[in-house]
Amino acid sequence: MPSSITDQSAASNGNVPSCLPVDNPGECFWQMAGHDLSNYRSTDKLPDHSDIVIIGAGYAGVATAYHLAQEHGELAGSITILEARSACSGATGRNGGHLRPDLYGHIPTFIDRAGAKAGAEIAEFEIAHVKAMKKFIEEENIDCDFTMARSFDVWCNKEAAKKAKAIYDYMVSEKFAHMDDVAFYTGDQVEGLCGVKGAVACASYTAGTIWPYKFIMHLIQKLVSSNKVNLQTNTPVLSIDADENGGYSIKSPRGQMHAKRVIHANNAYVSGLLPEYTKNIVPCKGICCRITVPDGVRAPLLNNSYIHRTDDNVLSYLIPRADGSIVVGGAAAKFKSFRDQWYDNVDDSVLIEAAKDYYSDYMQRTFNGWENTGASVQRIWSGVMGYSYDSNPHIGQVPARENQFILAGFNGHGMPVIWLASKEIAKMVAQGISFEETRMPSLFKTSQFRIDRAQKGREEDGDILGTGNFPATKQ
Structure with a gap:
């Protein structure tokens, strides 16, 4: 754990979340040229309140913010992204640039566990990303080296x-x-x-290939230039506590703010603020x-x-x-x-x-x-x-946490999942619809059943370390 974050965290509330990114990531080819908004803060201070706070400025967080701001206009201007490091400095900005659906990896396993329909849902959902991304990138004229x-x-x-x-x-x-x-x-x-x-x-x-960092930074540029989203980089979240007047109090080394709703889009680090996911997303x-x-x-x-x-x-x-x-x-x-x-x-x-x-x-x-x-x-x-215990991302309403949502656990395979998933979770947050009313694959839904299965299961029986031999039980 980097001393700067540790010291700031301890000074702020005496506790450090169990899972925070280090503050000195190694150099990566995709990010070598940098970007003017890498360490951008829309305002010098944190806003006192936002209707929606998104934790994480990688693909999941930024794409969700984009869909909320563009397609649910009533929320534009009351969305804040809190990022522990610089924008898109995590897995999205460090991956292999592959926009490639999965047909020979886990799809047959999902079919064995939950039936042909559930497996086909995932394959078709991922395949749909290639055309959807191509269409969006061309319409927006995004310079991100996209090929198909x-x-x-x-x-x-x-x-x-x-x-x-x-x-x-x-x-x-x-x-x-x-x-x-x-x-x-x-x-x-x-x-x-x-x-x-x-x-x-x-x-x-x-399949497709892409420069992920350029794609995400284009979205950020559009969001902050239109003042639809308040971006706060280098602002790790230390705690999220229920506020006695409703909503949540969010603490960081730079102070605290209030949010009506929270979206956890910090992928590998999600268990630091949602400890129930400790064995679910590693x-x-x-x-x-x-x-x-x-x-x-x-x-x-x-x-x-x-x-x-x-x-x-x-x-x-x-x-x-x-x-x-x-x-x-x-x-x-x-x-x-x-x-x-x-x-x-x-x-x-x-x-x-x-x-x-x-x-x-x-x-x-x-x-x-x-x-x-x-x-x-x-x-x-x-x-x-x-990486998730059962190789499926966790998406949807966090069980037993009202107005908290999660979009995380992509198993190194987020490129053909996140764009359309973030569009659907934006609907859940903005319109109050259920997961079942979205177009997302059923196996992606986060649930108490999945949380409990990982918490009670052995590491070697999950998909991360072992063979995924847990029973094929309905969720």
């Missing part, structure tokens, strides 16, 4: 490829509409199709890097993004960029056994020692045509994600 192309799932392990093909066949047999966009390949031509050495199977479907570190070739060397062309699984099942996610560089991350299998380096760890100022060298010659090892390019890691960084 094919994404390859690649398997180099024969047994894993066999299981993947079985999953593909099963999902096709269920007649899920989105499977019409998926092509699955096996046989001698696979390596030639995807360009990955040793590939034995691959699948492709439509901060977990990941690693990502940017790879470049030397000046004067032309990088071989890659038109697709990738999920790549090696023969020993180390997974990496990768996007190519127009400047010839590559952003790639993952390698969790290399550091999973070093639990102290990543699990329940919020220090994104420190790299994960067990994996920090994994990507040194990754392109040469992995892709045909890159052997003599001299490609190397130009910059590497860590990020803190919020």
Whole structure:
């Protein structure tokens, strides 16, 4: 815990939340150019009151504020975002730039647990993000390097490829509409199709890539320039207490303010203010890097993004960029056994020692045509994600906490979830509708059942450390 936050917190109320971001995150490629509003405060002092206070200025918090301000005009001007560090300095501004729906990860697990309809809801909800984001970015003319192309799932392990093909066949047999966009390949031509050495199977479907930091900062620019939202950076929230006159008193090192409603959009750090989520959403570190070739060397062309699984099942996610560089991350299998380096760890100022060298010659090892390019890691960084016990985000009204809402726990997979989820939770907050009246997948709803299941369950039975063997019980 950084001394500056600790000292300020202690001076403020004698207690420090159990989960706060460190105040010295390591440098990250996406944020190197900075932004004029990174450390912006709309007002010198905190407002005395806001109808809505949003905790967190990452994707979830800013997107929710945007939808509230743009689509529920009566609230514009009475929304405050409180951010512990600079704007978009957390997981959103440190991720891999992948806007990629999940078809081969947890969807089959969700089908097993809750049925085909529940699994299809999630897949279709995520797929809808690609078109929705493309439409919005084009309408707003946002400079964020957005592309839409094919994404390859690649398997180099024969047994894993066999299981993947079985999953593909099963999902096709269920007649899920989105499977019409998926092509699955096996046989001698696979390596030639995807360009990955040793590939034995691959699948492709439509996905996007994006510069997340630029996208979020564009939204912030629009919100603060129109005075629709009061942004307060470098303002960690220390406590939220019920006010005797209604609403909530929110304390920070810079003083306190009153809010009628609170939205917890601080992802990995949510349990610091909502301790019931301690085992439900756990901060977990990941690693990502940017790879470049030397000046004067032309990088071989890659038109697709990738999920790549090696023969020993180390997974990496990768996007190519127009400047010839590559952003790639993952390698969790290399550091999973070093639990102290990543699990329940919020220090994104420190790299994960067990994996920090994994990507040194990754392109040469992995892709045909890159052997003599001299490609190397130009910059590497860590990020803190919020992983949930059952691999589903927690969204909706916080149980037993009136007028408090949560949008968190994205398992490193928030890009194809948050935009439309934040639009729906904005309706819940502004219009008072129930979760069931939204278009969100049913498994995303936060509930006392889910909270209790994680609190009472064993860590190894959840999806973060174990195999997710808890019973398939209705929520």
